[in-house]
Amino acid sequence: MLIIEGLGKRFGAHTVLHHIDLELRPGSLHGLVGANGAGKTTLLHCLYGLHTDYAGTVRETGGRPIRECTGLLPYEPYFYPRITGREYVQFCLQARGRPVPDLRGWNELLELPLDQYAEQYSAGMQKKLALLALLVQDFRYLILDEPFNGLDLSANLLLMEMLRRLRRQGTGLLLTSHLLGSLTELCDEITVLADGRVLRHYPATDFARLPTDLLGHLHEQKLSRLELLLPPRPPARVVNGRKMRVIPNAGGAGAEELR
Numbered sequence: 001m002l003i004i005e006g007l008g009k010r011f012g013a014h015t016v017l018h019h020i021d022l023e024l025r026p027g028s029l030h031g032l033v034g035a036n037g038a039g040k041t042t043l044l045h046c047l048y049g050l051h052t053d054y055a056g057t058v059r060e061t062g063g064r065p066i067r068e069c070t071g072l073l074p075y076e077p078y079f080y081p082r083i084t085g086r087e088y089v090q091f092c093l094q095a096r097g098r099p100v101p102d103l104r105g106w107n108e109l110l111e112l113p114l115d116q117y118a119e120q121y122s123a124g125m126q127k128k129l130a131l132l133a134l135l136v137q138d139f140r141y142l143i144l145d146e147p148f149n150g151l152d153l154s155a156n157l158l159l160m161e162m163l164r165r166l167r168r169q170g171t172g173l174l175l176t177s178h179l180l181g182s183l184t185e186l187c188d189e190i191t192v193l194a195d196g197r198v199l200r201h202y203p204a205t206d207f208a209r210l211p212t213d214l215l216g217h218l219h220e221q222k223l224s225r226l227e228l229l230l231p232p233r234p235p236a237r238v239v240n241g242r243k244m245r246v247i248p249n250a251g252g253a254g255a256e257e258l259r
């Protein structure tokens with residue numbers, strides 16, 4: 001199991017994570033949600049060891065170094081210039097001293113032009129390539145930062161099925177997403193981060209409350225602000241001394257006079 005205890009992280013004077021506790025069990029899917037800037041990516045980077053200057057502890061209960069048994073799908077994968085997709089996967093495996101397997105099986109699913117330069121791939125293809133480099137390795141844990149982002153509909157459905165199957169095979173998966181429906185469909189538990197704190201942890205039995213809890217109060221406030229900015233009925237305008245209101249979808253000349 002991966003365990004995060006009392007994790008705190010600052011960038012200069014800005015404290016981004018406050019005393020976070022979180023667990024990732026093998027054979028489980030753990031979702032992490034939170035507003036933009038809540039601290040999700042920072043948390044994943046601390047867990048994977050991309051940041052090391054944090055407070056608290058991050059450990060694997062088996063005592064192995066986390067990077068050894070864990071793969072990370074970054075939010076925006078980076079590719080060195082002028083290496084092909086195939087060379088990227090080979091590089092990832094060789095960097096870990098792992099043999100390079102035949103990529104054809106996985107690539108029948110992902111359909112990547114492996115002999116083209118990875119930097120020339122579309123954003124979705126780059127995400128798939130980074131995913132391919134993880135799938136061909138047998139990681140005990142996977143940390144996936146917005147894995148659905150940028151993937152087309154069919155790849156999204158495929159990825160959901162892959163994640164379910166990896167879980168069945170014993171992999172522990174921690175993923176962030178803003179797609180609450182995908183998370184509640186997939187996950188065994190969901191942790192909500194707000195302003196760098198764990199707002200609440202939900203087991204699957206409590207998922208029905210998540211949309212109301214997350215969107216309730218905040219959403220109501222935002223909707224009343226939106227009402228002022230974009231009222232449901234367009235405001236009246238004075239045209240040639242007459243008070244007129246534009247009628248939406250009525251063509252260029254659609255307007256009604258107000259009395």
Ligand SMILES: Nc1ncnc2c1ncn2[C@@H]1O[C@H](COP(=O)(O)OP(=O)(O)OP(=O)(O)O)[C@@H](O)[C@H]1O
Nearest residue numbers: 011014016034035036037038039040041042043075
């Ligand atoms: N390298 C950095 N230097 C300074 N501040 C940073 C750095 N990386 C992140 N931050 C700050 O940390 C906070 C959390 O950022 P983070 O990327 O972890 O949020 P997030 O929850 O992943 O957001 P999003 O949903 O937009 O991806 C933000 O206020 C961000 O500005």
